[in-house]
Amino acid sequence: MSVDTIVPLDHRAALARTQATFLALLRHVEPTARVPGCPDWDAAHLTAHLTGVHRWAAAMSRTAPGADDVPDDDLPDDADPPVAPDAAQEYRAAAADLLAVLDEDPDRPCRTLTGAGRRRDWARRQLHETLVHTWDLADAGGLPRWGPPEVVADAVEEVLDTLHPRQVRLGRTPAPDIGVELLGSRRWVLGDGPPVAAVAGADADLLRLLWRRSDLSGAGLVVTGDAARATEFLAGRLTP
Numbered sequence: 001m002s003v004d005t006i007v008p009l010d011h012r013a014a015l016a017r018t019q020a021t022f023l024a025l026l027r028h029v030e031p032t033a034r035v036p037g038c039p040d041w042d043a044a045h046l047t048a049h050l051t052g053v054h055r056w057a058a059a060m061s062r063t064a065p066g067a068d069d070v071p072d073d074d075l076p077d078d079a080d081p082p083v084a085p086d087a088a089q090e091y092r093a094a095a096a097d098l099l100a101v102l103d104e105d106p107d108r109p110c111r112t113l114t115g116a117g118r119r120r121d122w123a124r125r126q127l128h129e130t131l132v133h134t135w136d137l138a139d140a141g142g143l144p145r146w147g148p149p150e151v152v153a154d155a156v157e158e159v160l161d162t163l164h165p166r167q168v169r170l171g172r173t174p175a176p177d178i179g180v181e182l183l184g185s186r187r188w189v190l191g192d193g194p195p196v197a198a199v200a201g202a203d204a205d206l207l208r209l210l211w212r213r214s215d216l217s218g219a220g221l222v223v224t225g226d227a228a229r230a231t232e233f234l235a236g237r238l239t240p
Helices: 011-026 043-061 087-104 119-141 149-169 203-210 227-234
Strands: 109-112 115-118 179-183 187-190 195-200 222-225
Touching: 011 043, 011 087, 011 119, 011 149, 043 087, 043 109, 043 119, 087 119, 109 119, 115 119, 119 149, 149 187, 149 203, 179 227, 195 227, 222 227
Parallel strands: 179 195
Antiparallel strands: 109 115, 179 187, 195 222
16 A cells, blocks of 8 residues: 555544543443552542543634633633542543534634644544543553554654643743654654654553653663663653
8 A cells, every 4th residue: 555545544533432442441440440650540530530631622622713822711621520420421421522522513723732723633632632541541440451553653643743842832841952762663753852762662652651651661662872861851741
């Protein structure tokens, strides 16, 4: 298959499947199970968080584009809701509402994490958010993680093209003066400076590294070059 005939990833369809996986896992994970990737949360708090993120994304997709300096109080509230008595039902409703908004008019202009964009942009952001937290929920229950390879690779890409640059722009992490190569199904370079190290591994392991669910000592990762500087860089707030 030539590059020209590769079918683009359908973020909306993949989001619906990943939401369904999250809901299915909820039937097998105790609400009080601790979440290793988010030590302050149990499964119920994780569910409330993802419920709130979906609601916030739906509200953002309904918000007209504005200047980059729009104050936070003019944007939808992104605070996590309290844990609901029926967390699964609350999540199911929020997930359905998000999909309905995305289906109303995918090309409608709206606010995104990078400023003006279109509603369809939120399908990609929420797909990756849901994927990471689905893995968190699976870990809480000691269950296998699931994720289509093309979605996992795209989630790695999003950290580099959207999330990390935004963290730098918001002052949440310093602008890097080095780079780190990520060698998975593709070759990526995190950071704007010259690469000082390379990390090789499966895309899923690289994604967990970028989202601070593991570190360079994690199984399946091979590090070459200046591991100390790479460790310091990767320990920063690359993602929200």
